[in-house]
Amino acid sequence: MAQDMTLLWGSGSPPCWRVMIALEEKKLQGYNSRLLSFDKMEHKSQQVLDINPRGQVPSFKHGDIIVNESYAACFYLESRFKSQGAKLIPDGxxxxxxxxxxxxxxxxxxxxxxxxxxxxxxxxxxxxxxxxxxxxxxxxxxxxxxxxxxxxxxxxxxxxxxxxxxxxxxxxxxxxxxxxxxxxxxxxxxxxxxxxxxxxxxxxxxxxxxxxxxxxxxxxxxxxxx
Amino acid sequence: MAQDMTLLWGSGSPPCWRVMIALEEKKLQGYNSRLLSFDKMEHKSQQVLDINPRGQVPSFKHGDIIVNESYAACFYLESRFKSQGAKLIPDGxxxxxxxxxxxxxxxxxxxxxxxxxxxxxxxxxxxxxxxxxxxxxxxxxxxxxxxxxxxxxxxxxxxxxxxxxxxxxxxxxxxxxxxxxxxxxxxxxxxxxxxxxxxxxxxxxxxxxxxxxxxxxxxxxxxxxx
CATH class of the missing domain: 1.20.1050.10 (Glutathione S-transferase Yfyf (Class Pi); Chain A, domain 2)
Structure with a gap:
């Protein structure tokens, strides 16, 4: 379980979805998932800005470590949980x-x-x-x-x-x-x-x-x- | 020496420059370096298209392996030559x-x-x-x-x-x-x-x-x- 992880995301955003797929593939279910509303401009809210100065989602936190860029978060998760869940980077x-x-x-x-x-x-x-x-x-x-x-x-x-x-x-x-x-x-x-x-x-x-x-x-x- | 590597590049292109820096940092000097002219549209020439269907530089080949996207080439080089030259991905x-x-x-x-x-x-x-x-x-x-x-x-x-x-x-x-x-x-x-x-x-x-x-x-x- 990934209770020390928090993901702020918006429905239908491809960058958010990337991180969600990576979390599923690495068997990191159980993270704090906060669905924000783009219509209500919640991605510009203080809770996002506290993690992400760009005021964008995904905003992702693992303990004290912040990785907001979606590709960055995917690389980070694969590196930290290499032997857990799907292997995302092949060896050959x-x-x-x-x-x-x-x-x-x-x-x-x-x-x-x-x-x-x-x-x-x-x-x-x-x-x-x-x-x-x-x-x-x-x-x-x-x-x-x-x-x-x-x-x-x-x-x-x-x-x-x-x-x-x-x-x-x-x-x-x-x-x-x-x-x-x-x-x-x-x-x-x-x-x-x-x-x-x-x-x-x-x-x-x-x-x-x-x-x-x-x-x-x-x-x-x-x-x-x- | 990196005689089995070929880089097609243009002067002043940030994506090309990324790959050149990575090659230098990984001590892969001696690669086949082909400087093309953007003014003469050489990045749309057949020698580029043979490697890169997008007709873009950088175009990079290592033996039979082609990696043209600049970030991809940098990751690839770090992965293949992990213990050679500068360590580009920290452990912590x-x-x-x-x-x-x-x-x-x-x-x-x-x-x-x-x-x-x-x-x-x-x-x-x-x-x-x-x-x-x-x-x-x-x-x-x-x-x-x-x-x-x-x-x-x-x-x-x-x-x-x-x-x-x-x-x-x-x-x-x-x-x-x-x-x-x-x-x-x-x-x-x-x-x-x-x-x-x-x-x-x-x-x-x-x-x-x-x-x-x-x-x-x-x-x-x-x-x-x-």
Missing amino acids: PEEQALMYQRMFEGLSLYDKLGAVIFYDYYVPEGERLESALKRNKETLVTELKLWEGYLEKLGSGSYLAGKAFTMTDVVVFPTVATAFRFGLSAERYPKLGAYHALMKERPSIKASWPPHWLENPKGQDTLKDI | PEEQALMYQRMFEGLSLYDKLGAVIFYDYYVPEGERLESALKRNKETLVTELKLWEGYLEKLGSGSYLAGKAFTMTDVVVFPTVATAFRFGLSAERYPKLGAYHALMKERPSIKASWPPHWLENPKGQDTLKDI
């Missing part, structure tokens, strides 16, 4: 290299997805341009096709960095799931669709599925045409 | 946590710096807005002050994640150096200025200093007023 040099490579490419996927689905959030009203959003969509399509190709090359039933589940899946799956939540077509992106379906059955994913997605299973259709 | 849980935390915050610093100094590169001519650039500058100032505060708290002579040089310095220093190259004032940001001066004396930094900065020591003044 090739497997490890691919894991690192895809993990960090995952940040491109996340940024490019956000530049489309959160366009109105990031860009103030008077500055929004059809041309910019169109370009962001094209950039996202190119990125998604790259991942579709990666999965195709790895063969069916694969995870993002090979035949085994790794840290790459911990940090990139929430982005993939968010794309489907926002209407990505599993027919047009069948390998990503199959990966999404495979991962949805994993206990750590089930245990950490965003509660407001459970309450309201129908998502948006922002990406339905791409 | 607190030191390690801070190293991971600052490393990934470094991506925010890099993005926010880029959104100012490369604004004209990222945003097509017809879409540029004074209001957006002004906001980007304000965001960058907030970010720089955060780092100034981190260094102040660590005390003089510190590296970015404490008293010892770590992977955080490998990946974040190129961003700090770029900020000063683009005119950041060491008087207004004295802790960052002192850190910049400290790091400039380090052999790995000297050995990897961008050649076109050496040729033309005077940089831009984009950031002089922030």
